[in-house]
Amino acid sequence: MLTYTRNTRIEWGDxxxxxxxxxxxxxxxxxxxxxxxxxxxLGMTKHHYLKAYDFAGHPLVNARSRFLIPTRFGxxxxxxxxxxxxxxxxxxxxxRLLKNDALAVEGFETRVWVRGDATKxxxxxxxxxxxxxxxxxxx
Amino acid sequence: MLTYTRNTRIEWGDxxxxxxxxxxxxxxxxxxxxxxxxxxxLGMTKHHYLKAYDFAGHPLVNARSRFLIPTRFGxxxxxxxxxxxxxxxxxxxxxRLLKNDALAVEGFETRVWVRGDATKxxxxxxxxxxxxxxxxxxx
Amino acid sequence: MLTYTRNTRIEWGDxxxxxxxxxxxxxxxxxxxxxxxxxxxLGMTKHHYLKAYDFAGHPLVNARSRFLIPTRFGxxxxxxxxxxxxxxxxxxxxxRLLKNDALAVEGFETRVWVRGDATKxxxxxxxxxxxxxxxxxxx
Amino acid sequence: MLTYTRNTRIEWGDxxxxxxxxxxxxxxxxxxxxxxxxxxxLGMTKHHYLKAYDFAGHPLVNARSRFLIPTRFGxxxxxxxxxxxxxxxxxxxxxRLLKNDALAVEGFETRVWVRGDATKxxxxxxxxxxxxxxxxxxx
Numbered sequence: 001m002l003t004y005t006r007n008t009r010i011e012w013g014d015x016x017x018x019x020x021x022x023x024x025x026x027x028x029x030x031x032x033x034x035x036x037x038x039x040x041x042l043g044m045t046k047h048h049y050l051k052a053y054d055f056a057g058h059p060l061v062n063a064r065s066r067f068l069i070p071t072r073f074g075x076x077x078x079x080x081x082x083x084x085x086x087x088x089x090x091x092x093x094x095x096r097l098l099k100n101d102a103l104a105v106e107g108f109e110t111r112v113w114v115r116g117d118a119t120k121x122x123x124x125x126x127x128x129x130x131x132x133x134x135x136x137x138x139x
Numbered sequence: 140m141l142t143y144t145r146n147t148r149i150e151w152g153d154x155x156x157x158x159x160x161x162x163x164x165x166x167x168x169x170x171x172x173x174x175x176x177x178x179x180x181l182g183m184t185k186h187h188y189l190k191a192y193d194f195a196g197h198p199l200v201n202a203r204s205r206f207l208i209p210t211r212f213g214x215x216x217x218x219x220x221x222x223x224x225x226x227x228x229x230x231x232x233x234x235r236l237l238k239n240d241a242l243a244v245e246g247f248e249t250r251v252w253v254r255g256d257a258t259k260x261x262x263x264x265x266x267x268x269x270x271x272x273x274x275x276x277x278x
Numbered sequence: 279m280l281t282y283t284r285n286t287r288i289e290w291g292d293x294x295x296x297x298x299x300x301x302x303x304x305x306x307x308x309x310x311x312x313x314x315x316x317x318x319x320l321g322m323t324k325h326h327y328l329k330a331y332d333f334a335g336h337p338l339v340n341a342r343s344r345f346l347i348p349t350r351f352g353x354x355x356x357x358x359x360x361x362x363x364x365x366x367x368x369x370x371x372x373x374r375l376l377k378n379d380a381l382a383v384e385g386f387e388t389r390v391w392v393r394g395d396a397t398k399x400x401x402x403x404x405x406x407x408x409x410x411x412x413x414x415x416x417x
Numbered sequence: 418m419l420t421y422t423r424n425t426r427i428e429w430g431d432x433x434x435x436x437x438x439x440x441x442x443x444x445x446x447x448x449x450x451x452x453x454x455x456x457x458x459l460g461m462t463k464h465h466y467l468k469a470y471d472f473a474g475h476p477l478v479n480a481r482s483r484f485l486i487p488t489r490f491g492x493x494x495x496x497x498x499x500x501x502x503x504x505x506x507x508x509x510x511x512x513r514l515l516k517n518d519a520l521a522v523e524g525f526e527t528r529v530w531v532r533g534d535a536t537k538x539x540x541x542x543x544x545x546x547x548x549x550x551x552x553x554x555x556x
Contacts, residue, residue: 011449012294012463013302017351018196019295024166031163032428045491046429057157064203070262073295074462123209150310151324155429156436156490163430171289184352185290212434213323296474302448305441335435342481348540401487 001082002138004037010075020070027063030095030107033081034058037093041135053129058111061090069104071097077104083136089113089125091136140221141277143176149214159209166202169234169246172220173197176232180274192268197250200229208243210236216243222275228252228264230275279360280416282315288353298348305341308373308385311359312336315371319413331407336389339368347382349375355382361414367391367403369414418499419555421454429490437487444480447512447524450498451475454510458552470546475528478507486521488514494521500553506530506542508553 008029016022035046038058042049050057071077078098085092095107113132116122147168155161174185177197181188189196210216217237224231234246254265286307294300313324316336320327328335349355356376363370373385391410394400425446433439452463455475459466467474488494495515502509512524530549533539 009462012452013300013445013448015295016290017293017295017297018198020198022167022170022291023199023202024163024170024291027163027166028161028430031161031430035429045426047489047491059157059159059209060162060204060206062203062205063162064201065199066201067199070198072464074464148323151313151433152306152309152439152441154434156432156434158434161430167291170291174290184287186350186352211325213325296476298476300445300448301477301480302441302444305444306439309439309441337435337437337487338440338482338484340481340483341440342479343477344479345477348476 001084002037002041002136003080003082004033004040006033006036006079006081008077008079010071010073010077012073015073020072023065023067026065026067026097026105026107029079029097030063030065030081030093030109033079033095034093034109034111037081037083037136038132041132041138053132054115055126056114056116056123058091058113059123061110061112063110064108066106067104068106069099069102071099071104075099086128086133086136089127091128140223141176141180141275142219142221143172143179145172145175145218145220147216147218149210149212149216151212154212159211162204162206165204165206165236165244165246168218168236169202169204169220169232169248172218172234173232173248173250176220176222176275177271180271180277192271193254194265195253195255195262197230197252198262200249200251202249203247205245206243207245208238208241210238210243214238225267225272225275228266230267279362280315280319280414281358281360282311282318284311284314284357284359286355286357288349288351288355290351293351298350301343301345304343304345304375304383304385307357307375308341308343308359308371308387311357311373312371312387312389315359315361315414316410319410319416331410332393333404334392334394334401336369336391337401339388339390341388342386344384345382346384347377347380349377349382353377364406364411364414367405369406418501419454419458419553420497420499421450421457423450423453423496423498425494425496427488427490427492427494432490437489440482440484443482443484443514443522443524446496446514447480447482447498447510447526450496450512451510451526451528454498454500454553455549458549458555470549471532472543473531473533473540475508475530476540478527478529480527481525483523484521485523486516486519488516488521492516503545503550503553506544508545 097105114123115126236244255261375383393404514522532543
């Protein structure tokens with residue numbers, strides 16, 4: 001599977017009064033990495049791929065994280081993101097956040113490929129285009 | 140089990156360009172509700188209960204959410220939060236976010252009761268005080 | 279001028295490793311209060327008032343804050359929000375955040391009333407409807 | 418003056434339902450750049466420089482931004498950050514966010530060098546060490 005890798009530094013503003021990452025921020029990191037994986041696969045920004053593939057995004061059906069090692073501001077971490085299962089109109093994404101090469105946080109997302117307008121309550125699952133499946137599947 | 144209920148309005152700033160809640164925000168809502176549940180149970184703010192019970196917080200081991208119905212800015216929602224399992228030094232929390240009385244988002248957290256200093260990498264699980272278990276268990 | 283008042287508790291997730299509010303969060307509070315002021319004035323949610331008045335929002339031209347007294351998680355604060363100057367297609371908003379009746383943070387926003395589609399780079403200032411000006415001006 | 422430059426892509430999660438950056442996020446970007454400027458100047462992460470210089474951070478006295486050109490998700494922007502005035506125990510920081518070489522957002526911060534413990538309400542302004550002033554002043 002195509003893997004997207006991001007090196008990033010944990011910021012002061014990502015952390016809570018315990019000095020470690022405020023956990024919703026991990027989900028924000030993972031959401032950005034899923035978009036970046038698709039940007040990498042399709043060779044265009046999310047702004048453009050939403051238009052090019054005439055779809056409304058890839059909202060979540062469920063999200064899950066395991067927190068193994070705390071990270072704090074100033075830590076340099078690596079996030080590795082790849083699709084793990086590509087179905088007709090939904091897909092799974094796996095994120096591994098590493099600190100000093102050790103798995104610190106793991107994230108799992110199930111997302112749906114949708115058309116329509118979320119703000120009008122009219123989102124509808126649509127088939128993932130074949131080219132998207134092919135590009136995400138490449139090693 | 141003691142249940143904490145919060146009525147809140149989804150804000151513009153909670154939403155993404157699809158006009159629906161940016162999903163990490165749900166985890167932020169749930170984190171705030173877990174603290175509020177403990178504040179309710181112990182009759183003091185989090186700032187005070189951390190001191191009163193000499194502990195460093197209740198960081199997560201894992202978090203999970205299911206997204207059933209999208210919510211958008213202007214929606215009035217209700218969040219119901221309660222502990223579902225209280226163990227020696229860890230506990231589970233269940234959150235139900237309702238929109239027009241329908242379950243829109245469901246959250247599950249497993250948290251550890253810790254002592255020490257997270258910023259020094261010295262957090263250590265500690266037994267949950269009996270009074271905390273008793274108060275969270277009251278209906 | 280019409281004043282909108284909100285009582286809120288500072289959350290753990292609003293705070294940084296110094297234990298005080300991470301300052302961008304104050305701007306998020308103020309943005310929510312400006313929307314709430316308009317919701318109060320117009321008797322409908324932002325979702326509805328954007329449609330009813332056929333406009334694209336009230337983006338900022340500039341924002342400014344003064345930080346006088348730190349606030350920390352568990353603090354109960356009051357935010358008072360009102361328009362201070364209403365011009366043809368722009369307006370100023372003043373926010374006062376009080377802690378124990380003392381002014382802790384003060385915010386100033388200048389906003390434009392726009393039509394069009396921000397995502398297409400086609401936002402255009404439009405006259406603020408007279409009814410909006412009248413309602414915001416009422417004491 | 419020493420200038421820190423960051424190239425970054427605006428993320429989906431930074432944007433609001435108008436598809437443009439939710440303005441408190443600009444202040445989060447600027448806060449991170451101020452820390453990065455000090456990290457660059459002092460050759461260590463914020464986590465380490467707080468300890469090395471025995472201080473409690475550089476909270477804000479005031480912050481201001483001008484919003485000239487909207488930015489949206491997928492935009493690649495550059496942020497240039499430098500100190501503009503270094504006084505005994507406070508300093509000013511100027512941020513310029515550029516999109517396609519045009520000034521899109523400008524930020525101004527006044528910060529205080531403090532000692533003590535913010536959570537105990539005991540922060541106190543302290544003189545900025547001479548080495549910090551020298552390093553921030555280097556071109």
